[in-house]
Amino acid sequence: MTTLPSWQNEMDGGRRVGGMVRAALWLLTVVGEGNIFTKAELRGAFPGASQIDRRIRELRDRGWRIDTSRDDPSLKQEEQRFVSPGAKVWIPGQAKAPKHKNSLTTAQRQRVFEADSYLCRSCGIAAGEEYEDGLTQSVLNIARRKVLLPDGSEEYEFVTECKRCGSGSGDREVDLGALLELAENLSPMERRILERWIGKGRRDPDPIEKVWGLFQTLPAEARKAFAEALEDADKADGGASEDGDKADGSDG
Known part of the structure; x- marks a missing residue:
C-alpha cells in the first residue's frame, strides 16, 4: 500500500x-x-x-x-x-x-434552465416543489451528462438536474445510438404517440393509469372498499350487457 x-x-x-x-x-x-x-x-x-x-x-x-x-x-x-x-x-x-467541468456563466445556466423548462431531467420535479416525503423542496442545478453518439464518439452536454438526483450520481451517461435503435423497433402507431409526447414536452398518463395512481394512495380499508365497489360495478355492467344481447336476439 x-x-x-x-x-x-x-x-x-x-x-x-x-x-x-x-x-x-x-x-x-x-x-x-x-x-x-x-x-x-x-x-x-x-x-x-x-x-x-x-x-x-x-x-x-x-x-x-x-x-x-x-x-x-x-x-x-x-x-x-x-x-x-x-x-x-x-x-x-x-x-x-476535467475539461467538461468548466464553470458556466449566469447567462449560460439560464439558457439551460429555459431549454429544460425548469424541470429536473432525471425525476421531472420543478424548482421549489416538495418531494414526496414532504420534508424538503427541490433545488435545481446544472449537471453535465455524457452522451454516447451513434458514431461511437462521446461528448458532455449540460442538463437540468435537482440536487437530490445529482447527489452521488457521478457522471450519468446516455447512449443515443441505443435509444434510436429502441425507437426504430416501435410500431408506426407507437412512434406517432412518442412524437406527440415529445412535441408536448410531457407524457399524459392514460385515464386508467390516473385511477391506478390515485388508488395506490388510499389506505388499506379504502382500497378494499374501492375494489369491492369496482367488482359490483363490473357485475352490473355484465348483467346489463347480457340483457342487451337478449333483447337484440328477441328483436331478430
Whole structure:
C-alpha cells in the first residue's frame, strides 16, 4: 500500500503543496470515508488558509463526493460528509479539473434552465416543489451528462438536474445510438404517440393509469372498499350487457 504524503506538509521536495491537495489528504487520513466533519474542524486544521472551503469545493470537480445538508437532509447546516475520494490530486498531473467541468456563466445556466423548462431531467420535479416525503423542496442545478453518439464518439452536454438526483450520481451517461435503435423497433402507431409526447414536452398518463395512481394512495380499508365497489360495478355492467344481447336476439 502506497504511503500518502502528510496533509500537514506545505512543501514537498521544494514544491509547494496547495490547499486543495492538503485538504484531500486531510479528508483521507483524518476524517475518513463516510464520516462527518464540520466547517469549524476544517478551518481549525488549516488556520492559515483563508480559502479552504473553496478548496473543498474544487475537490468535488475532481470526482470527490462531499455531501452538504443540501445533498443529505440528515446533515446539519455546518456539517459535511466525506463520502468517497476522486482523483489522486497529490500526484502531479492529477489535480487538473476535467475539461467538461468548466464553470458556466449566469447567462449560460439560464439558457439551460429555459431549454429544460425548469424541470429536473432525471425525476421531472420543478424548482421549489416538495418531494414526496414532504420534508424538503427541490433545488435545481446544472449537471453535465455524457452522451454516447451513434458514431461511437462521446461528448458532455449540460442538463437540468435537482440536487437530490445529482447527489452521488457521478457522471450519468446516455447512449443515443441505443435509444434510436429502441425507437426504430416501435410500431408506426407507437412512434406517432412518442412524437406527440415529445412535441408536448410531457407524457399524459392514460385515464386508467390516473385511477391506478390515485388508488395506490388510499389506505388499506379504502382500497378494499374501492375494489369491492369496482367488482359490483363490473357485475352490473355484465348483467346489463347480457340483457342487451337478449333483447337484440328477441328483436331478430
